[in-house]
Amino acid sequence: MLGYSKVRLGLLFRLGRRKRPDKSDGVEDLRGDCCTLPQELVDEWLFCLSDPIDFRACALVCRSWSGTALRLLYKAVAVTGVTRRYIRLWNTLRTSPHLVSHIHSLVLHRGPKLKIEAFEKVCNFPFTHLENVSITHDRRTFMTLPSAFALQRLFSLPTLRRMALECNFRQWAAFLPIWIACSSTIRHLELRCVNYNPTFLPPAQKHSSPLIVLESLRLGYLNFVDGWLQHHLCPFDFSRLSVLAIDVHSSVVSWPQIAPALQTIEALEFASHMEDQRPIDLSLFPNLQFLHISVYISCTTLALAALSTITSSSRVREIIFSIRPPRANACAQLDSEVAGLPLQHAFTVGLEMGAEVYARWAPHFSRLNSRNLLCRTDYDWFEKQRDRKKLTITTPAALPSPF
Structure with missing residues (x-):
């Protein structure tokens, strides 16, 4: 299948790079674009690719390829727990703001060597079309209060539909602020939390938006967090669930x-x-x-x-x-x-x-x-x-x- 995609990419590339009319023949090329294929066909073929290297190559062919290739390249962005990768993403979006609207899915992994400032920068970025967010913490990392406020900004985006959070925390103060302004447009939640503080602290502040009516819910391991989920100030409404997945509880x-x-x-x-x-x-x-x-x-x-x-x-x-x-x-x-x-x-x-x-x-x-x-x-x-x-x-x- 991979070889077949490469063959199609090669054919498409050759067709897209067909020779422009020679000005010596009296024909002047005013298009500024070398692609002679219908845009729908170009989009369909590019959609069959999956390798970021292929998308980058296609983005350099001509303008009619570039838009679709970049849209597919940035539609789902995943960043591993390395500081330089977070900085690279932040710099790319800051210097090329037209790419921000392409990002619909964002997966962030926070490892023990990741500088918290880099993580917070990405979370605080003003995404405009973000629908899916997944945050994963390494078992050796813990949620902090600054991280909680950064996630609060990310989870309050009005375009958000799906969120997944896997985290560890030692104090409720590093967990509760995440949900204060959580977007009411969220319909799908996946939650796995390890609380190392067995003392239950009820939410001190009510959710500022209407209740979040969930359609699907996936609960992994919850260590002393189930009491918060059952509290009347919890921002989620479970009454209309269509899909429920429970692991341990x-x-x-x-x-x-x-x-x-x-x-x-x-x-x-x-x-x-x-x-x-x-x-x-x-x-x-x-x-x-x-x-x-x-x-x-x-x-x-x-x-x-x-x-x-x-x-x-x-x-x-x-x-x-x-x-x-x-x-x-x-x-x-x-x-x-x-x-x-x-x-x-x-x-x-x-x-x-x-x-x-x-x-x-x-x-x-x-x-x-x-x-x-x-x-x-x-x-x-x-x-x-x-x-x-x-x-x-x-x-x-x-x-x-x-x-």
């Missing part, structure tokens, strides 16, 4: 704030990997259609107990298993349980694993195989469910970054 489904969402949730992801974890009652989700279960071998019984709560009135039509690690006995148990579910609608069962691993373990699901219900799936279930209702095609957020 199965008790989330019993939160009073989540109760209204039990009627609206269509996609649910949870993990069974703690022996003292309570199984989730799936009969509480009358509109559930898509189910993803991470099955840890030591706690297979939890997954089986959850599946047993599916009733004949269930609307479930897809069940995905991520088995870690696969074992013959666990596969046979899951195969038996799912094959015997009283589902009235047609459904499929997916195994989230690579092609080679799937070929090895699929035969252990003999009942589902015999009914042609089994298939292999990739590792992007949550992302697909989150974007399931989107009607427009966008550039993937994982597009390689120029930085």
Whole structure:
């Protein structure tokens, strides 16, 4: 596939660099542009590329290529936790402000060697079209009060639709300011926070904007942060969730704030990997259609107990298993349980694993195989469910970054 893209790029390059009319022939070139192809065709071909090097090369061909190439190059920007990369991004946007409008996704990683001033500079930059933000802190770094105020500026952008935050903090004062002015346009939240201060400090200030009505929520490990999420001053409204993913805390489904969402949730992801974890009652989700279960071998019984709560009135039509690690006995148990579910609608069962691993373990699901219900799936279930209702095609957020 990569070779095919290179061939198309070469052909497009040669067509774009066709010889201009010779002035000696009495024909004067007033176009100032060497591309003779329709702009729609140029855009379509450039969209098939993914390497930042290719985008940079295309941006130098002619003006009609440059706009599309730069737009694709800067649509999704990811910066690793190195100070010089943050400075390079900041300098580029400061000296070339026309590039700012191209950035729709921003991924920032903060490592232990990153100078906090560089991180804050990028967070405080006036982005105009930013829709997706992902902030990741290395486990050895901690959120500080200046960083919290920098993120407050970033998360208050009126164009923001999706945000993900993974952070560590020792004091609530370095966490609470982030959310004071959080944009009410946010619809998708992913949160993983480690609080090293077990003392709960309720928010001292109410959220300045209307409540943030979330459509999808993904909660990773939360260490002494769940109390804040359940506080009445928390800026999030969970009542209209369509997609919910919970890793460790199965008790989330019993939160009073989540109760209204039990009627609206269509996609649910949870993990069974703690022996003292309570199984989730799936009969509480009358509109559930898509189910993803991470099955840890030591706690297979939890997954089986959850599946047993599916009733004949269930609307479930897809069940995905991520088995870690696969074992013959666990596969046979899951195969038996799912094959015997009283589902009235047609459904499929997916195994989230690579092609080679799937070929090895699929035969252990003999009942589902015999009914042609089994298939292999990739590792992007949550992302697909989150974007399931989107009607427009966008550039993937994982597009390689120029930085």
